[in-house]
Amino acid sequence: MSDSIPAGATRTAPGSHASDSVEPADPRRWWGLVVIALAQLMVVLDATIVNIALPSAQEALGMSDGNRQWVITAYTLAFGGLLLLGGRVADLVGRKRTFIVGLIGFAAASAVGGAATGSAMLFGARAAQGVFGALLAPSALSLMTTTFTDPRERGKAFGIYGALAGAGGAVGLLLGGILTSYLNWRWCLYVNIPIAIVAVIGAVILLHDRPGHKDVRLDVPGVILGCGGLIAIVYGFSEAQPRGWGDSMVVSLLVGGVLLLALFVLWQSRAKSPLLPLRILRDRNRAGCFLTMGFATIGMFGLFLFMTYYLQGILGYSPVKTGLAFLPMSAAIILGSTQISARLLPRVPARALMVPGMILAACGLLILTQLGVDSSYATHVLPAELILGLGMGLTFMPVFSTATQGVRPQDAGVTSAMVNTSQQVGGSLGTALLNTIATSATSTYIGSHLTDPSRKAEVVAAGVVHGYTHAIWYAVGAMVLAGFSAAFLVNAKPVAHGESATPNAAH
The missing domain is CATH 4.10.860 (DNA Excision Repair, Uvrb; Chain A)
Structure with missing residues (x-):
C-alpha cells in the first residue's frame, strides 16, 4: 500500500464515496499527528491532573468531604456519557471543525475552573470540560484514522497515540504535583489554555478533513x-x-x-x-477491543487512585515525589507501545500482543497485592509499575488501531468515540468500584483488629493498606477478563505493507 492512498481508502465499505479513494496522502501528516497528540494528551491529563491538587482546592474553596468527589465525577460523567454524541457530531459536521470547537471550549472551561470562586463554579467548569472533551476525543481519533492508512505508518502513529493514552494519566499525576507544589492548584486547569492555543493554530494550518456526511442525522x-x-x-x-x-x-x-x-x-x-450503528458492535474485533479497553482501564485507573494515596499517606511522599514515582510506568507504556507494538502489529495478529499484554499487566498488579505498611518503593511498587506499564503499552496501541480498522468513513467518528467511551467509562467504574471495595475492606479490618486504643494509628494504617491490596485483587480479575476478551473475540490478521484490506463486518 503506497503513501498515495488516502485517508479512509484502505478499507472502504460499499456505499462510500469514490472521492475517498483518490486523494493523495498529506505530506505534512506527521506534523498533524503532533497537533492531534497534543489535544489527546490534554484530554487524558485532565482525568488525573486534578487528583493530587484536590486537597488544596478543597481547602481553598471550602468543599465538604462529601462534595469533593464532584471535581472528578463531574468531568468523567459528562465525558463518558456524551462521547457517543460527540462522535456522531463529528461525523455530521466534519472532524476538523468539531476538533477545533472542542479545543476552544475545553480551554474556556479550563479558564473558568481555574478562576473558580466557589465549589459550584468549579464543578460546573469540570462538567463543561467533559462536554467539550467528548467532542474533542473522538474527533482526534477519527482524524488519526483518516490520516494514516499505510500499515507501517499507521502502526507508528497509533503507537504514539496509544502511548499517550496510556501514559497521560501518570504524566497528569506528575504535572499536578509540580504545579500544586510550586505554583497553585489553579494551574492544574490553567495549563490547558496554552496547550489548546497551540493545538488550535496547528489544526487550522496542518489538519485537513473531508466535509461532514450530510446523510448522517443526530x-x-x-x-x-x-x-x-x-x-x-x-x-x-x-x-x-x-x-x-x-x-x-x-x-x-x-x-x-x-x-x-x-x-x-x-x-x-x-x-x-x-447514534451507535449496531453493525459496529457486530464486528467481533471491534467488540473485543471495546471490552478489552474497558476491563483494562478498570484496573489501571483504580491503581492510580490507590498508589497516589499509598505513596503520600503511607510512605509520606510529597505531591512532586508522588508524581515522579509514576514516571517509570509511563516510560514502560511508551516503550511497549512505540517500540514493541508499533513494530510488531503489521507482522503479527493483534491478539498476539493484547493477550500477553494483559497477562503482564495482571502480573504487575499481583505484585501490588503483597504491599504492606513497611513495603518499599524499590522492592514492590517499581517492579509492579514496570511490568504493568509494559503490558498496557502492548495492549493500548493494537486496541486503538484494530478497533478503527475497516469502518465506514461516515462511521469513523462514532467508532472512535466507542474506544474512548470504553476507556473513560471503564476508568470511572473502576475508580468507583475499587474505591468502594477498598473502603469496605478497610472498615472491616479496623473493626476486627482495633482492640488496643494505643495502637490506633498503626491499625488504621494497616487497615488502609489491607483495603488497597484487597481491591487490587479485583483489578487483577479485570485484567484477566480483558485478556479473555482479546483471546476469544479479536481475530484480526496483520495487514502487511503493500497489501490491500477488505472490509470487516462493519458494513
Missing part, C-alpha cells in the same frame, strides 16, 4: 437513552461509596441505567439514523 432519542444510561450507571457507582450499595438512590440509578441502556440497544436496532 439520533435524539438515542442520545437521551444512551447518554442517560451511562450517566446513571457511572453516577450510581460513584455514589455507592458514600451511600452504600443498598441505598435506594444507588439501586435506582443502577437499575434505571441498565434499563435505559437496554432500551437504547432496542432503539438502535430500529432507528433510521442510529
Whole structure:
C-alpha cells in the first residue's frame, strides 16, 4: 500500500464515496499527528491532573468531604456519557471543525475552573470540560484514522497515540504535583489554555478533513437513552461509596441505567439514523477491543487512585515525589507501545500482543497485592509499575488501531468515540468500584483488629493498606477478563505493507 492512498481508502465499505479513494496522502501528516497528540494528551491529563491538587482546592474553596468527589465525577460523567454524541457530531459536521470547537471550549472551561470562586463554579467548569472533551476525543481519533492508512505508518502513529493514552494519566499525576507544589492548584486547569492555543493554530494550518456526511442525522432519542444510561450507571457507582450499595438512590440509578441502556440497544436496532450503528458492535474485533479497553482501564485507573494515596499517606511522599514515582510506568507504556507494538502489529495478529499484554499487566498488579505498611518503593511498587506499564503499552496501541480498522468513513467518528467511551467509562467504574471495595475492606479490618486504643494509628494504617491490596485483587480479575476478551473475540490478521484490506463486518 503506497503513501498515495488516502485517508479512509484502505478499507472502504460499499456505499462510500469514490472521492475517498483518490486523494493523495498529506505530506505534512506527521506534523498533524503532533497537533492531534497534543489535544489527546490534554484530554487524558485532565482525568488525573486534578487528583493530587484536590486537597488544596478543597481547602481553598471550602468543599465538604462529601462534595469533593464532584471535581472528578463531574468531568468523567459528562465525558463518558456524551462521547457517543460527540462522535456522531463529528461525523455530521466534519472532524476538523468539531476538533477545533472542542479545543476552544475545553480551554474556556479550563479558564473558568481555574478562576473558580466557589465549589459550584468549579464543578460546573469540570462538567463543561467533559462536554467539550467528548467532542474533542473522538474527533482526534477519527482524524488519526483518516490520516494514516499505510500499515507501517499507521502502526507508528497509533503507537504514539496509544502511548499517550496510556501514559497521560501518570504524566497528569506528575504535572499536578509540580504545579500544586510550586505554583497553585489553579494551574492544574490553567495549563490547558496554552496547550489548546497551540493545538488550535496547528489544526487550522496542518489538519485537513473531508466535509461532514450530510446523510448522517443526530439520533435524539438515542442520545437521551444512551447518554442517560451511562450517566446513571457511572453516577450510581460513584455514589455507592458514600451511600452504600443498598441505598435506594444507588439501586435506582443502577437499575434505571441498565434499563435505559437496554432500551437504547432496542432503539438502535430500529432507528433510521442510529447514534451507535449496531453493525459496529457486530464486528467481533471491534467488540473485543471495546471490552478489552474497558476491563483494562478498570484496573489501571483504580491503581492510580490507590498508589497516589499509598505513596503520600503511607510512605509520606510529597505531591512532586508522588508524581515522579509514576514516571517509570509511563516510560514502560511508551516503550511497549512505540517500540514493541508499533513494530510488531503489521507482522503479527493483534491478539498476539493484547493477550500477553494483559497477562503482564495482571502480573504487575499481583505484585501490588503483597504491599504492606513497611513495603518499599524499590522492592514492590517499581517492579509492579514496570511490568504493568509494559503490558498496557502492548495492549493500548493494537486496541486503538484494530478497533478503527475497516469502518465506514461516515462511521469513523462514532467508532472512535466507542474506544474512548470504553476507556473513560471503564476508568470511572473502576475508580468507583475499587474505591468502594477498598473502603469496605478497610472498615472491616479496623473493626476486627482495633482492640488496643494505643495502637490506633498503626491499625488504621494497616487497615488502609489491607483495603488497597484487597481491591487490587479485583483489578487483577479485570485484567484477566480483558485478556479473555482479546483471546476469544479479536481475530484480526496483520495487514502487511503493500497489501490491500477488505472490509470487516462493519458494513
